[in-house]
Amino acid sequence: MKTSKELSEKLRLINSDKSYLSFNTTGQILETEFPPDRWVVDELIPEYSITAISGIPGSFKTWITEEVARCISSGEKLFGKFNTNYGPVMFIDKENHLKHIQKRLVQVGFIKSHDVLYIKEDNFLIDKDDDFNKLLKTVKKLEPILVVFDPLVRIHSGNENESKDISKIMGRFRQITNQGASVLFVHHHRKENSNYKKSANSLRGSSDIFAGIDCLLMVEKKDDSLIIEQAKLRQQQAIEPFTVKIQSNKETGEIKFTYEGEHNPGKTAIEDTKKEIVLLFREEETEEMSRQEIIDILSDDYSSGTIDKALKEL
Numbered sequence: 001m002k003t004s005k006e007l008s009e010k011l012r013l014i015n016s017d018k019s020y021l022s023f024n025t026t027g028q029i030l031e032t033e034f035p036p037d038r039w040v041v042d043e044l045i046p047e048y049s050i051t052a053i054s055g056i057p058g059s060f061k062t063w064i065t066e067e068v069a070r071c072i073s074s075g076e077k078l079f080g081k082f083n084t085n086y087g088p089v090m091f092i093d094k095e096n097h098l099k100h101i102q103k104r105l106v107q108v109g110f111i112k113s114h115d116v117l118y119i120k121e122d123n124f125l126i127d128k129d130d131d132f133n134k135l136l137k138t139v140k141k142l143e144p145i146l147v148v149f150d151p152l153v154r155i156h157s158g159n160e161n162e163s164k165d166i167s168k169i170m171g172r173f174r175q176i177t178n179q180g181a182s183v184l185f186v187h188h189h190r191k192e193n194s195n196y197k198k199s200a201n202s203l204r205g206s207s208d209i210f211a212g213i214d215c216l217l218m219v220e221k222k223d224d225s226l227i228i229e230q231a232k233l234r235q236q237q238a239i240e241p242f243t244v245k246i247q248s249n250k251e252t253g254e255i256k257f258t259y260e261g262e263h264n265p266g267k268t269a270i271e272d273t274k275k276e277i278v279l280l281f282r283e284e285e286t287e288e289m290s291r292q293e294i295i296d297i298l299s300d301d302y303s304s305g306t307i308d309k310a311l312k313e314l
Contacts, residue, residue: 037235040146040182041068042083046214046235048177050170052152054187054203055219060226060246061186062096064219065148066108067257068184072146073114079244081259087145088115090138090181092124094154107255117142126172127156127165139179147176149185152209160205170212202231224248227263273302273310 014020038047045051045068055061071078075086093101101118110116124131126149139147149155158165173183187209189202202218203209210216216232229241241263247256276298281289291311295304302310 038085039083040072040085041078043239044078044082044215044217044230045146045182045184046233047085047182048180049214049234050173050177050183050185050212051215051217052185052187052203052209052213053217053219054189055221056189059219059221061219062093062150063104063108063255064217064226064228064257065091065150065184065186066104066110069116069146069148070108070110070114073116079257079259085145088117088142090117090119090142090144090147091150092119092148092155093150094122094124095151103253107253109254109256117144125155125157127158127168132172136175136179139176139181144181146182146184149183151186151188153188155185160209163206163208166206166208166212170208173212225260226257229263269302269306270310270313273298273306274314276302277307277310277314 008025011023011025015022039045040047040049053061053064068078068084069089069091070076072084072087073089075084078084096104098118121131124135126132126135152169153160156165156169158168160166173185176183188204190204203216210232213232214234215230218229218231220227224246226244226246227241228244230238232238243260243263245258245260247258248254277294280294280297281287291308294311295307298307
């Protein structure tokens with residue numbers, strides 16, 4: 001068995017010769033003082049990372065990315081809760097016309113001084129060498145803190161179910177993070193997993209998508225609120241799911257997002273059950289119904305315990 005001294009001498013020689021693979025010893029790793037984790041959005045989007053925001057269609061994914069961009073470019077707290085690291089943002093939106101983007105910018109509350117840049121090239125594809133090299137050169141020059149891609153399926157010519165195609169895209173995202181920017185991209189859930197689930201299988205396409213990202217934010221729209229769950233965070237333990245209130249001004253069209261606290265699934269189920277009970281009385285056009293009748297009708301969707309709690313609150 002080689003002694004530690006003998007092994008260290010061999011490693012010293014190997015690390016000085018480029019024809020060998022170089023290594024760090026456990027001692028070197030343990031003695032290194034690494035800087036603390038830093039964030040683009042505190043607790044939600046790490047610096048120099050790849051983050052995906054996912055959900056079914058209509059779950060406000062694009063709205064959230066625009067709100068993230070607005071808060072970062074103005075230094076405001078996201079949802080009035082999470083601190084942001086101020087800096088410019090690059091946006092590659094391959095799904096919306098500039099006219100629609102303008103409308104959303106106004107609704108979310110952008111002003112001219114916000115440093116958010118939208119790509120002009122409609123035919124941009126990240127897996128095309130020329131396009132990617134231009135993007136990387138632009139990132140180096142403009143030094144954005146965040147680069148947003150919306151959605152993933154529109155920015156490449158490959159097959160999202162093919163591991164080799166996705167691996168290439170994730171590798172290019174990683175090259176962007178190596179330049180000092182974070183990447184945020186919008187993605188969709190599988191049709192069979194349209195319900196809100198904390199699962200890698202919820203993401204559409206190759207499993208390399210989930211494997212390649214550092215952070216996953218899963219979004220579900222529930223009435224006038226959004227439930228956001230951090231289903232993956234490589235740096236540390238993920239935070240608890242939380243709820244964001246959507247406040248819409250019908251006269252001005254303005255939309256605001258406000259943090260409401262940690263998500264309580266049990267409370268949400270009770271609120272949903274209360275609404276179903278009220279609706280049930282209206283549909284049956286009756287003022288009287290026994291507890292057992294209500295349970296029999298709603299038992300496919302709600303437990304008897306939840307129904308009892310809902311009846312008590314009503």
